[in-house]
Amino acid sequence: MTLKDIVDRCEALFEDTRFGAVRDWKAAAPGRKAIGYMPIYVPRELIHAAGMLPVGIFGGGDQLEVIQGDAYYQSYICRIPRSTLELGLTGRLDCLDGLLFPSICDVIRNLSGMWQVLFKDKYVKYLDLPQNYDDATGGSFYVREMQALREDLARLAGREISDAALNASIAVYNENRKAIRELYAYRAQKPWQAPTSEVYLVLRAGCVLPPEEHTRLVRAYLAAADAQQRPRRDNARVVLTGSFCEQPPLGLIKSIEIAGCYVVDDDFQLIQSWLLDEVPADGDPLQELSKAFLHRSASTASKYDEKKADKGQFLLRQVKTRGAEGVIFAAPSFCDPALLERPMLQEILARHGIPYTAFKYAENTGQMAPIREQAGTFADSIKLWSAA
Amino acid sequence: MSMSANPSGTTPVRMMPSSAAPKKPAAPVQKEDAMWLQKELVNGNYTELANARQLGKKVSATFVPGNLNELLMCFDFARSLPETNALQNGMRKKSGKMIMDAERDGHSEDVCTYVKADLGMMLQGQVGPTGEALPTPDVLLLSYTGCFTFMKWFELVRQKYDCETVMLHVPYQGEGHVTQSMRDYVVKQLKENVIPTLERVSGVRFDIDRLRQYMRESAKAEEDLVWTLQSAKRKPSPIDGYFGAVYYIGPIFTAFRGTPEATKFYATLRAEIEQRIRDGKGPITPEGEMPEEKYRLVVEGPPNWTSFREFWKMFYDEGAVVVASTYSKVGGVYDFGFRHDPDHPLESLAEYCLGCYTNLNFPQRIDMICKYMDEYQADGLLINSIKSCNSFSAGQLLILREVEKRTGKPAAFIESDLVDPRYFSAANIKNRLESYFQMIKQKRTAAGAH
Numbered sequence A: 001m002t003l004k005d006i007v008d009r010c011e012a013l014f015e016d017t018r019f020g021a022v023r024d025w026k027a028a029a030p031g032r033k034a035i036g037y038m039p040i041y042v043p044r045e046l047i048h049a050a051g052m053l054p055v056g057i058f059g060g061g062d063q064l065e066v067i068q069g070d071a072y073y074q075s076y077i078c079r080i081p082r083s084t085l086e087l088g089l090t091g092r093l094d095c096l097d098g099l100l101f102p103s104i105c106d107v108i109r110n111l112s113g114m115w116q117v118l119f120k121d122k123y124v125k126y127l128d129l130p131q132n133y134d135d136a137t138g139g140s141f142y143v144r145e146m147q148a149l150r151e152d153l154a155r156l157a158g159r160e161i162s163d164a165a166l167n168a169s170i171a172v173y174n175e176n177r178k179a180i181r182e183l184y185a186y187r188a189q190k191p192w193q194a195p196t197s198e199v200y201l202v203l204r205a206g207c208v209l210p211p212e213e214h215t216r217l218v219r220a221y222l223a224a225a226d227a228q229q230r231p232r233r234d235n236a237r238v239v240l241t242g243s244f245c246e247q248p249p250l251g252l253i254k255s256i257e258i259a260g261c262y263v264v265d266d267d268f269q270l271i272q273s274w275l276l277d278e279v280p281a282d283g284d285p286l287q288e289l290s291k292a293f294l295h296r297s298a299s300t301a302s303k304y305d306e307k308k309a310d311k312g313q314f315l316l317r318q319v320k321t322r323g324a325e326g327v328i329f330a331a332p333s334f335c336d337p338a339l340l341e342r343p344m345l346q347e348i349l350a351r352h353g354i355p356y357t358a359f360k361y362a363e364n365t366g367q368m369a370p371i372r373e374q375a376g377t378f379a380d381s382i383k384l385w386s387a388a
Numbered sequence B: 001m002s003m004s005a006n007p008s009g010t011t012p013v014r015m016m017p018s019s020a021a022p023k024k025p026a027a028p029v030q031k032e033d034a035m036w037l038q039k040e041l042v043n044g045n046y047t048e049l050a051n052a053r054q055l056g057k058k059v060s061a062t063f064v065p066g067n068l069n070e071l072l073m074c075f076d077f078a079r080s081l082p083e084t085n086a087l088q089n090g091m092r093k094k095s096g097k098m099i100m101d102a103e104r105d106g107h108s109e110d111v112c113t114y115v116k117a118d119l120g121m122m123l124q125g126q127v128g129p130t131g132e133a134l135p136t137p138d139v140l141l142l143s144y145t146g147c148f149t150f151m152k153w154f155e156l157v158r159q160k161y162d163c164e165t166v167m168l169h170v171p172y173q174g175e176g177h178v179t180q181s182m183r184d185y186v187v188k189q190l191k192e193n194v195i196p197t198l199e200r201v202s203g204v205r206f207d208i209d210r211l212r213q214y215m216r217e218s219a220k221a222e223e224d225l226v227w228t229l230q231s232a233k234r235k236p237s238p239i240d241g242y243f244g245a246v247y248y249i250g251p252i253f254t255a256f257r258g259t260p261e262a263t264k265f266y267a268t269l270r271a272e273i274e275q276r277i278r279d280g281k282g283p284i285t286p287e288g289e290m291p292e293e294k295y296r297l298v299v300e301g302p303p304n305w306t307s308f309r310e311f312w313k314m315f316y317d318e319g320a321v322v323v324a325s326t327y328s329k330v331g332g333v334y335d336f337g338f339r340h341d342p343d344h345p346l347e348s349l350a351e352y353c354l355g356c357y358t359n360l361n362f363p364q365r366i367d368m369i370c371k372y373m374d375e376y377q378a379d380g381l382l383i384n385s386i387k388s389c390n391s392f393s394a395g396q397l398l399i400l401r402e403v404e405k406r407t408g409k410p411a412a413f414i415e416s417d418l419v420d421p422r423y424f425s426a427a428n429i430k431n432r433l434e435s436y437f438q439m440i441k442q443k444r445t446a447a448g449a450h
């Protein structure tokens, strides 16, 4: 496949609010089931080991017209729950046999109960991720949560989920995470070769494709991107943060790039790189997944920082390891976690002399001119700064 | 969210040491005796906080839902509740500026205003609602019950003041019940993290018998609180279960649960209500007895504090009594039988945290409201949707639809904020309420005609 073929395919998957890829996958063999998950993180290994397809649900984007969903939400609540409801109420999510709601914020938390009321025939689980990182405390609780999920999924699948199957799935996702790490490393090294507007689409494909296929796709993209020489521009290198839940429209990512920024790290699809290194695939699978979550996972506003000194370390590491020159805070409007986290991170960046800028968006933001202007000014100021 | 309100809002607050008996000022505002007692408790607590350093007391801060007041008392902490500070500042019309100061300091206009009122208060030199400077807490007990914003709130405070923070992660009742796993998780955190940290910060050794003793007091007070709130099942209701209940829940939801003073408060309150019932009286309002009960409502969502009296007046002027509210359950749902249990102290603390209203899932919240509609013979449901509070507000329109569907009673929706005066539009709310009362009346007439 050529680079264009790959990107076009990813774009088609991304734009398909009917989840055709999921429907096709299910139709390919009798009895197949698909389980959706909301941001930020769920252990997809459990779904995969049950023989089901994990499907990432990240709202309706800017393609979906939200009519019914708006009737459930006040104007001061972000967009993602209403467009997700729209997807559900218009039958677009009928291909899902269940939906997982990880503990990201009160809005998603409440949506889990709304789903129970509105979609009575579907499996719904609120997955409480631990905010205590001690193995015996938060870890034990999390293992029990995962065990409960495992039993539920086994019931849905009509068969047990063995440790061996779980370990095999961990191995599959290790490979996927490795490919994603390679993708991120490559982009940081040669952002002109792998623009974020493409990388984003490649990541989003991971929401609907089986992980094995997605891993191949990521690698194919990397090979194709490297094979084609693209012009290198004198852009500012930035980390984009705050977009871990409701997603910015693709046009916004493009606008930032057009404005003169190379995004060299981000938090768009945290789930795919949440566990930072390889999870042992030969131990007690739930224990290993738990340890990876507790001790070796990404940081985001929905996750508690145990100590003051921990705050901002993840972002600083992103900046440092990717060689970024600044940070763009891009958060959804009305997003309490991202917007409350922001001043703390900004203070830390200021202390380290790292420039930043901030704006808000909605998944259906149409007007890009102000964002382009702001990102452009920011890129210029970074370049001036580094020239000084 | 939260409690301990002063209905007058504008009544000047006089400072006094907590031991001195307050003298009733000749205020035009009508209050039950228990309300004076409540005010005395609240002000006494602010004085204690203000003098904590001189008294050699360590200071804790914690949130209302899932607060572990009995446990904190075991370590002799002076106890601050930032939500209550924000609320009190809201009632005293001080919160607007605090919020704007916090926004000028870099906080988004989109986020919870309780947080911003608290941070704004710090920017203004930590001067508390009563005019006394509040000390920086020695420990932030982050009871992560029913709201995610709590976590960010204390991380922000910690960032500024470097306070020791201890997290108590209380799992959400996603499936509509408390599991053994959830209980074990909370108890384990209490044993392994919370208690050792409180011991270290306070220098006081944990004594479980002391905890049991406080819990015994809590249970007594809880019994009388429940009796009081349930007295609204009568017709006419002797209390207002929302505006009035704000006073009733004050002590038990904040720094007083477990103290003999709180027990006394609830006994006094109960005796007063008993007397009201004997006299056939309705609720007392800031302007005196409520003459006639015309509408009985259930309310979902917190009140607005910056225009609390004006808001309340829109109800009593029309003869509308709130017979039950979910807000009066944010610091503990006691009316379905839960009591602090001195025989199982830690388990019961866990159970308490897990059971707070905003820790219930949507089907539970809907069931609870429908039950109230039925048991309190309400004419309808009113939702006061709070801009600040995703925990309460996200999804309330579904609650409205479901409750209407299940009970056949009319529901109405209004919007305001807790402590941000910019989001209280009196004219809009009044209009909405008036047409709602009309609707109830019409429904009643139509039903009577059949």
Ligand code: SF4
Residues within 6 Å of the ligand: A078, A079, A080, A081, A104, A105, A106, A107, A108, A245, A246, A332, A334, A335, A336, A337, A338
């Ligand atoms: S965008 Fe923010 S507030 Fe909205 S659901 Fe996601 S995390 Fe919650």
Ligand code: SF4
Residues within 6 Å of the ligand: B001, B083, B112, B113, B114, B115, B146, B147, B148, B149, B150, B388, B389, B390, B391, B392, B418
């Ligand atoms: S979001 Fe709601 S519950 Fe949470 S702190 Fe703000 S007002 Fe309180």
